[in-house]
Every structure is written in C-alpha cells, then in structure tokens.
Amino acid sequence: MILFDLKCENNHVFEAWFKDSEAFKSQSEKGIVSCPNCGSMSVKKALMAPNVSLANSEKKKVTTNDLAKVQQLLSEAQKTVEENFDYVGKDFAKEARKIHYGESEKKNIYGEASETDSKSLKDEGIAFNQIPWKPKADA
Numbered sequence: 001m002i003l004f005d006l007k008c009e010n011n012h013v014f015e016a017w018f019k020d021s022e023a024f025k026s027q028s029e030k031g032i033v034s035c036p037n038c039g040s041m042s043v044k045k046a047l048m049a050p051n052v053s054l055a056n057s058e059k060k061k062v063t064t065n066d067l068a069k070v071q072q073l074l075s076e077a078q079k080t081v082e083e084n085f086d087y088v089g090k091d092f093a094k095e096a097r098k099i100h101y102g103e104s105e106k107k108n109i110y111g112e113a114s115e116t117d118s119k120s121l122k123d124e125g126i127a128f129n130q131i132p133w134k135p136k137a138d139a
C-alpha cells in the first residue's frame with residue numbers, strides 16, 4: 001500500500017491509500033477517486049515537498065586536498081602551541097586547575113588529559129581547547 005497526497009481541481013489536498021501507483025492511475029481514470037471536501041473527481045497526485053535534509057544535500061565532497069589542508073592547519077596549530085605554551089604532560093588537568101583557582105601564575109600550558117580529566121575540567125568551568133595531536137616524529 002502506498003499513501004499518496006492528492007489534490008483536486010479546487011486545490012483541496014488529501015491523503016488516500018492505494019495498492020500501488022498503477023491502482024491510483026486506473027481508479028482515478030475510472031473516476032472512483034474523489035475529493036472528500038468537494039467531491040470533485042478531477043484529482044491529481046499532489047507535489048510533495050522534497051523530504052531531503054539540507055545538511056545532507058549540502059554536504060560537500062571532501063577531497064584528499066581538503067584533508068591535506070586540515071592536516072596543515074593542525075600542524076600549524078600544534079607548532080604555535082609548542083612554541084608558546086609550557087608542556088606539562090600528564091599533569092595538564094592538575095596544572096589547569098591550579099591556574100584556574102589562582103594557585104599558579106596564569107600561563108599557557110598544554111599537555112595530555114584523559115577523557116575523565118577533560119570532563120571534570122569542563123564541569124568546573126575551566127576553559128581549554130582540544131586539538132588532535134600528532135606525535136612528534138622524534139619522540
């Protein structure tokens with residue numbers, strides 16, 4: 001069974017079930033299909049609004065070139081961090097907390113944080129950013 005949106009000559013839109021589109025065609029040709037509002041037998045399939053999500057249709061194709069650009073940006077971000085931030089390693093959460101609560105001088109730090117650490121930092125309202133980190137080639 002197929003549910004069709006139908007429209008009569010007076011622009012009444014209604015729904016009706018048919019076995020298949022052939023059944024609709026033959027029934028409307030025989031004048032069996034009529035509008036429940038005005039009784040008109042001049043009934044056509046209504047144009048349905050395309051049920052396509054915009055996000056999907058506008059998703060652009062990602063090329064290897066795009067990925068290379070992202071990689072490039074990430075490398076640059078990583079370089080900036082390495083040059084301007086103090087590395088605190090696995091103590092990141094501890095250090096970030098100290099700075100946040102004024103126990104340490106304000107400074108830029110970077111390091112590793114576990115998922116649990118990240119979550120509790122967020123819960124405490126401590127601002128930080130996460131970027132995908134590429135292991136150093138010489139590490």
Ligand SMILES: [Zn+2]
Pocket residue numbers: 008009010011012035036037038039040
């Ligand atoms: Zn009608």
